Amino acid sequence: MKYRTIGTDPKTRREVSVLALGTMHFGTATDEATSFAILDRYAAAGGTFIDTSGNYAFWAGTQGGESEELLGRWRRSRGIGEEIVIATKVGARPLAPGTSFVGNAEGLSATVIRESAARSRDRLGVPRLDLLYAHIEDPKVPLAQTVEAFAALVAEGSVGLLGVSNHWAWRVEQARALAAAAGLPGYEVLQYQHSYLRPRTDLPGSLSPDGRQGLLGGDLLSYLRAHRQLTMVGYSPLLKGGYTRQDKLAAPEFAEYAHPGTPARLAALREVAKDAGATVNQVVLAWLIGGDIPIIPLAGASTVTQLDESLAAVDLELTAEQRTMLDAAW
Numbered sequence: 001m002k003y004r005t006i007g008t009d010p011k012t013r014r015e016v017s018v019l020a021l022g023t024m025h026f027g028t029a030t031d032e033a034t035s036f037a038i039l040d041r042y043a044a045a046g047g048t049f050i051d052t053s054g055n056y057a058f059w060a061g062t063q064g065g066e067s068e069e070l071l072g073r074w075r076r077s078r079g080i081g082e083e084i085v086i087a088t089k090v091g092a093r094p095l096a097p098g099t100s101f102v103g104n105a106e107g108l109s110a111t112v113i114r115e116s117a118a119r120s121r122d123r124l125g126v127p128r129l130d131l132l133y134a135h136i137e138d139p140k141v142p143l144a145q146t147v148e149a150f151a152a153l154v155a156e157g158s159v160g161l162l163g164v165s166n167h168w169a170w171r172v173e174q175a176r177a178l179a180a181a182a183g184l185p186g187y188e189v190l191q192y193q194h195s196y197l198r199p200r201t202d203l204p205g206s207l208s209p210d211g212r213q214g215l216l217g218g219d220l221l222s223y224l225r226a227h228r229q230l231t232m233v234g235y236s237p238l239l240k241g242g243y244t245r246q247d248k249l250a251a252p253e254f255a256e257y258a259h260p261g262t263p264a265r266l267a268a269l270r271e272v273a274k275d276a277g278a279t280v281n282q283v284v285l286a287w288l289i290g291g292d293i294p295i296i297p298l299a300g301a302s303t304v305t306q307l308d309e310s311l312a313a314v315d316l317e318l319t320a321e322q323r324t325m326l327d328a329a330w
């Protein structure tokens with residue numbers, strides 16, 4: 001395994017593996033025995049960066065919490081302590097079971113942030129959340145209230161690092177600037193959907209007519225280039241299995257990838273995979289990890305075999321020629 005540091009403050013920064021593990025289906029679609037086997041394998045391979053959320057998996061008909069609860073049981077049964085960083089999120093819990101967060105999310109008020117963080121700590125069985133993300137934007141709450149509420153949790157020691165997901169770049173900068181001006185800790189880890197295939201960014205999203213805030217685009221990439229101390233975590237790097245299963249790529253949730261650039265990109269990927277003696281998924285993960293702006297891929301797995309394939313990508317070093325071929329394809 002390889003490692004990198006997230007965060008800058010010596011009191012809260014952490015060393016994490018360059019491959020993160022997503023657990024959004026653990027405890028619901030992925031049963032407990034399988035989830036534990038995947039977690040055990042990840043930890044045995046040196047993986048130390050696990051991702052969950054207080055609202056996983058609300059789509060199973062609840063308000064979420066199953067993933068965190070399972071992680072809490074796994075931590076306790078394995079005696080896991082500080083060595084593994086578990087990141088969780090607040091803000092996108094639906095207000096009632098059986099509903100979605102669209103127009104109906106708990107949001108990012110001071111009260112919600114405090115209560116939701118406390119629930120996450122209880123479920124995970126930890127005194128302090130290692131990393132807490134704002135999951136989605138809450139345009140109804142003044143940004144200063146959100147910034148101050150997160151900072152208060154850091155000050156009292158119940159949260160370590162702060163992160164942000166699915167926010168427009170300008171809102172991230174605004175929140176960070178507010179925090180900096182007030183001498184408060186701000187978001188240091190960003191989590192956005194990112195993979196090798198380029199998505200269209202002109203399609204309306206479910207939360208904004210201007211597009212989907214969750215896609216990593218030029219605004220955020222340039223922000224990261226200018227702020228190298230920030231960390232980008234890329235979710236759904238394997239496009240939920242879409243690189244090897246075309247039916248998945250054809251699903252409506254991946255409409256952003258249905259454009260003429262995709263076949264050229266897929267062809268380059270296959271050629272590099274053949275040249276490198278690796279799988280297409282591994283080339284995608286290695287491309288993200290070793291890029292000019294390094295990304296921590298946040299991959300999911302529903303079997304140990306899938307995880308093993310992803311873990312092997314950490315040791316795959318793409319050559320300059322292979323990387324050029326991948327970058328140039330469009």
Ligand SMILES: NC(=O)c1ccc[n+]([C@@H]2O[C@H](COP(=O)([O-])OP(=O)(O)OC[C@H]3O[C@@H](n4cnc5c(N)ncnc54)[C@H](OP(=O)(O)O)[C@@H]3O)[C@@H](O)[C@H]2O)c1
Nearest residue numbers: 022023024051165235236237238239240241299300302306
């Ligand atoms: N911040 C956010 O809003 C946000 C949004 C989405 C996800 N996330 C986080 O990101 C994590 C990962 O998301 P994701 O599940 O969409 O990521 P992903 O890595 O793109 O997809 C994982 C899925 O891909 C398939 N897969 C994995 N390895 C494979 C292999 N070797 N061969 C074929 N198929 C393979 C499996 O699907 P099957 O199980 O169908 O086989 C697996 O469940 C989540 O658990 C969550 O923690 C965050």
